[in-house]
Amino acid sequence: MELKTQTTTRRALLRGAASLSLAATAGCVGDLRNVVGRDQSDRVSLRVKTLPTDSDPHAIHVARRLTNALEAVGAEVELLPMVEEELYRDVLINHQFDLYVAPFHGERDPDFLRPLFHSRYASERGWQNPFGYSDLELDDLLERQRRTAGDTRRSIVADAQTAVAEAQPCTVVAFADEILAARDDRFAGWRHVRPTRSLAYLAVRSVDGAGEAGEADGQSTLTALLRDKRPTRNLNPIAVEHRRRGTVTGLLYDALGTWYGGDVEPWLAADWRWDVHDDGGQHATIPLREARWHDGEPVTAGDVAFTYRFLSDTSLGRADSPVPTERFRGEASLVEGVSAIDERTVGIAFGETTKAVARRALTVPILPEHVWSERTGSASVAGVEVDEGTTTALVTDNLEAVGSGPFEVREVETDRRVVLTAAAEHFSESIGGSLGTVVGAVPYDRLVFRPLPSDEVAVETLAAGDADVVASSLGPGAVPQVGYADAVNLIVKPSRTFYHVGYNTRRAPLSNPRFRRAVARLIDKGAVVDDVFDGYSRPTASPVADRDWIAPALEWSGEDPVLPFAGENGELDVESARQEFVDAGYSYHDGGLYAR
């Protein structure tokens, strides 16, 4: 044993000496440096982060197809499933990722593209430019669409979509349909307002002759099932890693207005008056309805003014640089100034922004100043300050939420349930207007949200009559099961939620748009829609869902109009896919993809 070691060492020494003398005698120390001084070429090695099957029915499937294709073209790939809050913490807060696959909840007004792709948000946390993408021309388009209207805006929005589709800071795959289920024996009306929206819980009607009987304590309960435990651990409306669509927190907090029937309708605002000031700035004067926080304090114009200031800097000037909120950032960024005109009237200045865009800002949750102004300090763990850029407000679990919404928190049991009760005398009982036609007095006393571990269990619970509705979208696998269950109705609605592959453009090789384009061509969106979503989705090349706004050049026409799949019928043409990478300046050695 020892002998062997000795010989190898000696041989290595000899070899070293030989090469040294060779180099020296040849007089080519310069050449040696030329050769050895070069870095080894880099094998392309990527990690793909996504949600596991238990958290999301689609993301892992899309990610699997992507990683398989990346491996086929010679990249080293590792696929990492992560639970929601951890994935979003890595991707949205710490920007620790190469690629990720996740859903994004798009919005009706295309102004949602601005925070998503504008370079000024690249360093911020939350769903604002997690890709770290920057393109001055795109920035300019995103700013101009905010100031224009009509066909001008339409064409600017189309140009912005095209710029995104060409440069691929993310690859948009498909809009997923929402697959929901509800019983119809106790409450009706789920079809009108879908149960993923907070508004639905105010819009349902009690079915005559059902309900009250059999309630043990004379309290009637509506039970909604979630596929997500996070609301039982955190009810902070501005903590991005804990919210999906904010269905639960949306019931606890009121916004000035809420989307209904294609427009933002007054909610906490009794009304609003828009005018354009002499300097060209858009301005809204908003009288508030009479409302109280759940702790009994009145909701004032001061709270509203506070909320907008707070959302743009949750440290309220205490930190060296502003610490903006992680959710509602795009909405809050539209507001230039806000003032309390009197106790119950607010004035909001939007600067050079059209009314159509500015109304988005009215949909953020209004927070009580007397609660959140205490949360502006730097976050600390066991008394140790962790990070200047993180305020207590962003990390508080807020399980004892004090809102002014139609429901208040009664009880939270970790991982088991969140129990809400209807708040006394909320204005939604007699709201009037077009919302008044759907919203009325809450026809039950308690609203219970229960997280369940799988779609199958959720549907079974519903079928057994132990719950009334599912409040988060199910996977397509649940559809036949819902069909078999008695008294359970299937509700399928198209949505603006798109699954996408996000690239961290801060990191090579994903910083290279040619590389990203080559990756985008590895995904057969049509096949994904057929096989992964079982047809319950629409393939897309643009993050904009609405027909009114989609760029005509990006309309789906059987294949991706910009970056068609490098293959046919779901089968990747490896040779042509590899050629894409070669054309982008990458090379192959022994079948492996190298950055040079």
Added chain:
Amino acid sequence: MIPVQLGDVPVGLLAVLLQVVAICGAMLAAAALLVVGPRRLVRTGREVPDRLRAVAPSLVLLGAVLLVNKVARDYGPGVSWTIGWNVTGIIFGIEGTFVAWVQSLATPPLTAYFSFAYVYGYVFLLVFPLIAYLSLSDPDPLRRTAVAYALNYAIGLACYVVFVSYGPRNLIPDLVDPLLYSNYPTSRLLTQEVNRNTNVFPSLHTSLSVTVALLARETRDRYPLWTPIAVALAASIVIATVYLGIHWGIDVLAGIALAVGSVRGARALVDQNAPGERPAWLDALVARFG
């Protein structure tokens, strides 16, 4: 029709629990009559307090570990995501599509059998040795069992904190079916009460089953009938963890290693006959817990 809350247990879970108690209770009763025998059971009934006293320290150790385990289940995942190492991709990189190959042999009767073994067989396999060994006048087998269980849980828990890993059904759902959960959805309510989906490396189902089988082999002269039952059932459960798409093959290997280690450790800790063969710190531990 609101969910009736019985104590803290939601109605769906309660039904599953009652079913497990009923079926495993029947299996335990039958096995006790068959393996232990009525005469020995009656005598044990009289001597239970004395025998429990004799093994009390081991049982207390097991109880303490289970208690820590229960608390850690709530806080472990958070700690684990902070300091842990996500090895899901590495495991898949090493073993590839082994689980999918196992599942390619699936038939409905096999699925029913392995699901039964995984849920009911497992509970039965873990509880029965406690009854059987309590019926022996020699307290050592019961001590070893309790200590071996405790070691399994303690080491398993430590691994769960260090390694974050999802099972095959969560990583490669395109290749692996969640056979247990698609055929018996409500079993999910039970498994989520006792475990998290990121705790798959090592497989505690495997390690505890193999532990029972190894201990059964040691006591084959006293319970000759139990040894083949335990070995067959343990083998079924080990296969089931992979067959049902819950664990990776590597989790199973790690589970077997953990079982062998735990049984050896338990023997060293409990075996009073050979105090000279163990290190001093073990002697001290034995003096305290043995």
